[in-house]
Amino acid sequence: QQQVKQSPQSLIVQKGGISIINCAYENTAFDYFPWYQQFPGKGPALLIAIRPDVSEKKEGRFTISFNKSAKQFSLHIMDSQPGDSATYFCAASIMNYGGSQGNLIFGKGTKLSVKP
Amino acid sequence: DTEVTQTPKHLVMGMTNKKSLKCEQHMGHRAMYWYKQKAKKPPELMFVYSYEKLSINESVPSRFSPECPNSSLLNLHLHALQPEDSALYLCASSQMGVREQFFGPGTRLTVL
Numbered sequence: 001q002q003q004v005k006q007s008p009q010s011l012i013v014q015k016g017g018i019s020i021i022n023c024a025y026e027n028t029a030f031d032y033f034p035w036y037q038q039f040p041g042k043g044p045a046l047l048i049a050i051r052p053d054v055s056e057k058k059e060g061r062f063t064i065s066f067n068k069s070a071k072q073f074s075l076h077i078m079d080s081q082p083g084d085s086a087t088y089f090c091a092a093s094i095m096n097y098g099g100s101q102g103n104l105i106f107g108k109g110t111k112l113s114v115k116p
Numbered sequence: 117d118t119e120v121t122q123t124p125k126h127l128v129m130g131m132t133n134k135k136s137l138k139c140e141q142h143m144g145h146r147a148m149y150w151y152k153q154k155a156k157k158p159p160e161l162m163f164v165y166s167y168e169k170l171s172i173n174e175s176v177p178s179r180f181s182p183e184c185p186n187s188s189l190l191n192l193h194l195h196a197l198q199p200e201d202s203a204l205y206l207c208a209s210s211q212m213g214v215r216e217q218f219f220g221p222g223t224r225l226t227v228l
Binding site: 032034036041042043044045046049089093095103104106107108109 | 120149156157158159160161164172206208213215216217218219220221222224
Protein backbone atom coordinates (compact mmCIF):
# COMPACT_ATOMS: atom_id res chain seq x y z
CA GLN A 1 0.00 0.00 0.00
CA GLN A 2 2.87 2.33 0.77
CA GLN A 3 4.84 1.39 -2.34
CA VAL A 4 5.49 3.45 -5.41
CA LYS A 5 6.49 1.33 -8.40
CA GLN A 6 8.78 2.97 -10.97
CA SER A 7 9.81 1.87 -14.42
CA PRO A 8 12.02 1.45 -16.34
CA GLN A 9 15.04 0.82 -14.14
CA SER A 10 17.30 2.33 -16.79
CA LEU A 11 16.73 4.31 -19.96
CA ILE A 12 18.97 5.31 -22.85
CA VAL A 13 17.78 8.12 -25.09
CA GLN A 14 19.38 9.96 -27.96
CA LYS A 15 19.98 13.68 -27.64
CA GLY A 16 16.86 15.55 -28.66
CA GLY A 17 14.59 12.61 -27.93
CA ILE A 18 11.80 12.22 -25.38
CA SER A 19 12.48 10.44 -22.10
CA ILE A 20 9.48 8.88 -20.38
CA ILE A 21 9.50 7.44 -16.87
CA ASN A 22 6.43 5.89 -15.29
CA CYS A 23 5.24 5.41 -11.72
CA ALA A 24 2.26 3.69 -10.15
CA TYR A 25 0.87 3.73 -6.64
CA GLU A 26 -1.82 1.94 -4.65
CA ASN A 27 -2.60 4.17 -1.69
CA THR A 28 -5.30 6.65 -2.67
CA ALA A 29 -4.41 8.76 0.38
CA PHE A 30 -1.28 10.00 -1.41
CA ASP A 31 -1.90 13.60 -2.39
CA TYR A 32 1.42 14.98 -3.56
CA PHE A 33 3.65 13.51 -6.27
CA PRO A 34 7.10 15.01 -6.82
CA TRP A 35 9.93 14.01 -9.11
CA TYR A 36 13.51 14.30 -7.93
CA GLN A 37 16.70 14.38 -10.02
CA GLN A 38 19.92 13.09 -8.49
CA PHE A 39 23.41 13.35 -9.92
CA PRO A 40 26.16 11.02 -8.66
CA GLY A 41 27.49 12.10 -5.29
CA LYS A 42 24.78 14.75 -4.84
CA GLY A 43 21.53 14.95 -2.93
CA PRO A 44 18.19 14.69 -4.76
CA ALA A 45 16.87 17.95 -6.17
CA LEU A 46 13.17 18.64 -6.64
CA LEU A 47 12.38 18.83 -10.34
CA ILE A 48 8.62 19.18 -10.57
CA ALA A 49 5.59 18.10 -8.53
CA ILE A 50 1.86 17.61 -9.04
CA ARG A 51 -1.27 17.19 -6.95
CA PRO A 52 -4.08 14.77 -7.92
CA ASP A 53 -6.55 17.49 -8.84
CA VAL A 54 -4.42 18.35 -11.90
CA SER A 55 -3.89 16.03 -14.89
CA GLU A 56 -0.77 17.68 -16.28
CA LYS A 57 1.89 20.12 -15.20
CA LYS A 58 4.63 21.50 -17.39
CA GLU A 59 7.81 23.34 -16.43
CA GLY A 60 10.15 24.01 -19.31
CA ARG A 61 11.14 20.70 -20.89
CA PHE A 62 9.69 18.66 -18.01
CA THR A 63 6.05 17.54 -17.90
CA ILE A 64 4.19 15.41 -15.36
CA SER A 65 1.13 13.56 -16.60
CA PHE A 66 -1.20 12.29 -13.89
CA ASN A 67 -3.96 9.68 -14.24
CA LYS A 68 -5.90 9.54 -10.98
CA SER A 69 -8.23 6.70 -11.98
CA ALA A 70 -5.31 4.50 -13.06
CA LYS A 71 -3.19 5.61 -10.08
CA GLN A 72 -0.31 6.35 -12.40
CA PHE A 73 1.88 9.33 -13.15
CA SER A 74 4.76 9.88 -15.50
CA LEU A 75 7.61 12.26 -16.23
CA HIS A 76 8.30 13.35 -19.79
CA ILE A 77 11.56 15.08 -20.64
CA MET A 78 11.33 16.75 -24.03
CA ASP A 79 14.42 17.46 -26.15
CA SER A 80 16.57 15.39 -23.78
CA GLN A 81 20.13 16.62 -23.33
CA PRO A 82 23.33 14.88 -22.13
CA GLY A 83 23.16 17.13 -19.05
CA ASP A 84 19.88 15.43 -18.13
CA SER A 85 21.77 12.17 -17.54
CA ALA A 86 21.01 11.39 -13.89
CA THR A 87 18.88 9.16 -11.71
CA TYR A 88 15.25 10.19 -11.46
CA PHE A 89 13.04 9.26 -8.53
CA CYS A 90 9.29 9.59 -8.39
CA ALA A 91 7.75 9.91 -4.95
CA ALA A 92 4.42 10.15 -3.22
CA SER A 93 3.45 11.80 0.02
CA ILE A 94 0.67 11.93 2.58
CA MET A 95 0.36 15.08 4.65
CA ASN A 96 0.17 14.52 8.38
CA TYR A 97 1.96 11.19 8.11
CA GLY A 98 2.26 9.82 11.62
CA GLY A 99 0.50 12.92 12.92
CA SER A 100 3.23 15.20 11.67
CA GLN A 101 4.76 16.66 8.53
CA GLY A 102 4.31 14.63 5.35
CA ASN A 103 6.94 12.08 4.40
CA LEU A 104 8.14 10.94 0.98
CA ILE A 105 7.82 7.39 -0.35
CA PHE A 106 10.27 7.03 -3.22
CA GLY A 107 10.16 4.80 -6.26
CA LYS A 108 13.29 2.72 -6.93
CA GLY A 109 14.70 5.18 -9.43
CA THR A 110 15.46 5.31 -13.14
CA LYS A 111 18.97 5.87 -14.42
CA LEU A 112 18.71 8.00 -17.53
CA SER A 113 21.57 8.23 -20.03
CA VAL A 114 21.24 10.71 -22.88
CA LYS A 115 23.65 9.92 -25.72
CA PRO A 116 25.09 12.82 -27.75
CA ASP B 117 20.29 31.35 1.77
CA THR B 118 18.37 28.60 -0.02
CA GLU B 119 20.42 25.55 0.67
CA VAL B 120 20.87 22.74 3.14
CA THR B 121 24.48 22.14 4.14
CA GLN B 122 25.90 18.93 5.57
CA THR B 123 29.24 18.21 7.20
CA PRO B 124 31.41 16.31 6.83
CA LYS B 125 31.17 15.33 3.16
CA HIS B 126 32.92 12.04 3.83
CA LEU B 127 33.38 10.08 7.06
CA VAL B 128 35.20 6.85 7.72
CA MET B 129 34.74 5.29 11.14
CA GLY B 130 35.40 2.08 12.96
CA MET B 131 32.69 0.04 14.63
CA THR B 132 33.69 1.27 18.09
CA ASN B 133 33.87 4.96 17.21
CA LYS B 134 31.44 7.73 18.10
CA LYS B 135 30.89 10.39 15.46
CA SER B 136 28.27 12.98 14.52
CA LEU B 137 26.81 14.24 11.28
CA LYS B 138 25.68 17.84 11.06
CA CYS B 139 23.00 19.48 8.97
CA GLU B 140 22.18 23.17 8.79
CA GLN B 141 19.60 25.29 6.99
CA HIS B 142 18.77 28.99 7.20
CA MET B 143 15.54 28.98 5.21
CA GLY B 144 13.32 29.16 8.30
CA HIS B 145 12.09 25.63 7.74
CA ARG B 146 10.64 24.01 10.87
CA ALA B 147 10.59 20.43 9.58
CA MET B 148 13.87 18.56 9.17
CA TYR B 149 14.54 15.02 8.06
CA TRP B 150 17.24 12.38 8.02
CA TYR B 151 17.31 9.87 5.17
CA LYS B 152 19.62 6.95 4.47
CA GLN B 153 20.49 6.07 0.88
CA LYS B 154 22.33 2.90 -0.10
CA ALA B 155 24.03 2.68 -3.50
CA LYS B 156 21.59 2.48 -6.42
CA LYS B 157 18.61 2.65 -4.04
CA PRO B 158 16.14 5.40 -3.19
CA PRO B 159 16.40 7.45 0.00
CA GLU B 160 14.74 5.86 3.04
CA LEU B 161 13.28 8.03 5.76
CA MET B 162 14.88 7.64 9.19
CA PHE B 163 13.66 10.54 11.34
CA VAL B 164 11.44 13.61 11.12
CA TYR B 165 11.64 16.64 13.39
CA SER B 166 8.79 19.13 13.53
CA TYR B 167 9.35 22.32 15.51
CA GLU B 168 12.51 20.80 16.97
CA LYS B 169 10.63 17.80 18.33
CA LEU B 170 11.08 14.27 17.09
CA SER B 171 7.82 13.35 15.39
CA ILE B 172 8.73 10.27 13.37
CA ASN B 173 11.26 7.51 14.02
CA GLU B 174 11.04 4.85 11.32
CA SER B 175 12.16 2.02 13.63
CA VAL B 176 15.78 3.06 13.33
CA PRO B 177 18.31 1.17 15.53
CA SER B 178 19.38 3.01 18.67
CA ARG B 179 22.98 3.24 17.42
CA PHE B 180 21.62 6.22 15.44
CA SER B 181 20.61 9.08 17.73
CA PRO B 182 19.15 12.26 16.24
CA GLU B 183 19.21 15.66 17.89
CA CYS B 184 17.70 18.99 16.92
CA PRO B 185 19.31 21.66 19.13
CA ASN B 186 17.59 24.57 17.39
CA SER B 187 15.43 25.36 14.38
CA SER B 188 18.40 25.58 12.00
CA LEU B 189 20.49 22.64 13.09
CA LEU B 190 20.05 18.88 12.97
CA ASN B 191 22.58 16.33 14.17
CA LEU B 192 22.84 12.58 13.83
CA HIS B 193 24.99 10.93 16.47
CA LEU B 194 26.53 7.62 15.51
CA HIS B 195 27.80 4.95 17.88
CA ALA B 196 28.79 1.31 17.45
CA LEU B 197 27.79 1.22 13.81
CA GLN B 198 28.00 -1.85 11.61
CA PRO B 199 29.57 -2.10 8.14
CA GLU B 200 26.07 -2.43 6.65
CA ASP B 201 25.35 1.11 7.91
CA SER B 202 27.71 2.44 5.26
CA ALA B 203 25.60 4.70 3.04
CA LEU B 204 24.91 8.27 1.97
CA TYR B 205 23.12 10.09 4.79
CA LEU B 206 20.89 12.86 3.54
CA CYS B 207 19.37 15.71 5.45
CA ALA B 208 16.32 17.58 4.15
CA SER B 209 14.13 20.41 5.32
CA SER B 210 10.74 21.87 4.49
CA GLN B 211 8.33 24.51 5.65
CA MET B 212 5.59 23.20 7.90
CA GLY B 213 2.47 22.49 5.85
CA VAL B 214 4.44 22.68 2.60
CA ARG B 215 5.44 19.50 0.81
CA GLU B 216 8.60 20.54 -0.98
CA GLN B 217 11.62 19.04 0.73
CA PHE B 218 15.05 20.46 0.05
CA PHE B 219 17.92 18.01 0.32
CA GLY B 220 21.49 18.60 1.30
CA PRO B 221 24.41 17.01 -0.59
CA GLY B 222 24.74 14.22 1.96
CA THR B 223 27.52 12.68 4.03
CA ARG B 224 29.14 9.59 2.56
CA LEU B 225 29.69 7.28 5.56
CA THR B 226 31.95 4.24 5.49
CA VAL B 227 32.03 1.93 8.50
CA LEU B 228 35.07 -0.34 8.67
